[in-house]
Amino acid sequence: MQKPEIGILTTVANFELYNITSQYFPKGIKRYVIDGSNGMHGIYSIFYMFKKLSKEGIDWLILADEDVIFKESNVVFSIIDKMKKEKITVSGVRDGGVIKHRAYNPFMVNTFFTIINFKEILADWNFKEVKKHQYILPNEFTIDRSELKGQYDLNSLYEPYYCFFLWLKRKERKFLYLEGIMLEDDISNSLLFNGKEFAYHTWYARSYNVNKKHTKRINNILLSLDIDINNDNNNSNNLHYKIYRDAFFHVKIKIKKYYTRIVNKLSGKSYNIQ
Template sequence: MDNSRIAILSTVINFDLYSKSSQFFPKNIQKYVIDGRNGMHGLHSIFYMMKKLRNKNIEWLIMADEDVLFQDTKIVFDLIDKMKSEDYMLSGIRDGGIISHRVYNPHVINTFFSILNFKELERIWNRNEIIKNNYILENEFMDDISNLIGSYETTSLYEPYYCFYFWLRRKNKKFLFLDTEMYKDQISNSVFYNEKIFLYHTWFARAYGNSDKHTERIDDLFNLLAFKADEISNPIIFRDKTFFIIQKMKKNYRRVVRKILKIKNLGKK
């Protein structure tokens, strides 16, 4: 496989954690970061990703948050081989029924980790179509979820980014849903492929360095990986300098509109 056409993207809110976790990311591929400290995440991050990464000759994009700790990166490339040979568009972990504290829609993934056929995404990309897919019909997706032992809601629209994955599914793109188990701390989860753990997801990235409880818990997972503090990661970092201001302006505009409508409704009484 040509690693020059594989990249890894992280939307980061805690750069101290990223400076450690990224040292365990897959080697010899380009690392990109979206600076999420201005509030950019989820669907906004996906849209910004396309703005910055289109036409960079990327075929496969690994998406991993800074609280993802890779145990065995070779398995990531094995996954890509499988996805390529069996025409999968995306792989990841269901956002309901499989992680104890994620009880939402099992027909889409949680964005903490995924592998995406970026070349195909570039070919079909349509932002307006994606936005219009923020809905779900009852019994629309016929996954066999009978083996899910956790709670879930098949009609959940909990995350705004769900529309991106609904859009892909409605275009008949294949998803490879991976297996996971809760770690002994009952917060983190381990992710499997072919019954072998290849990464841990710690959750609560924002709390690392700010909460003793979560810092100690995450450091315990680092200890499983034989952390070496002398290794350095040098990603290309993207930051939308106008994002926070624009979002604040939109929020204020919506607030003003609501007030105007409220005054108008009062005047009709």
């Protein structure tokens, strides 16, 4: 069944892994890729997607990294149905208090898997305004701490893309926080909706077929789902998606860092380029 109002976007750093996992993405929806091999990710990817997808007629957009492996991909449609009925704008896993190695802000969601009401957000979209929301006010939001099983920091601004979700929260948009459970390898996690496990997130996509430890760990999950990692279909020629590339992104970032360094030097501030 075709669902043209729904799209799935992956900012891909490792196309080899994407060619395997994307075959198990939800069927019947539009597929988009942002080439992240030049360093584009996070908030830059979010800004870029609103620029490029604004004319695509998308109502709901799923953000899924290439290291998200779907077990029951149709569950995403159940999540979207709930979001429609309850007027929820964002769903995803908290970036603190859930995943063992993500002890950051539990009000925010991590973009490895996120569903957004793209049409609703697009109507209010203003990237200049969004950029101004990278701050936290004391006791600005409330939270049920009993939902947080791990470590977290209510004041964390760890990810530059937090400004996007903070902007939405300050517009009083509703969030649906999904459950995540750590797997035996103590790095990967499962994703659950209504108590049902529907996907895994392995993390370290860039390390696939680069680092032996992470490659073996990711392959173990793929093989546990009977996914053939050596299948001849695992190449881009057999996939259908629309790809976007900002060919000059890395140049823009270098110029921005250089400019910031000069400005800080002239103002007497120290500046460390990460």
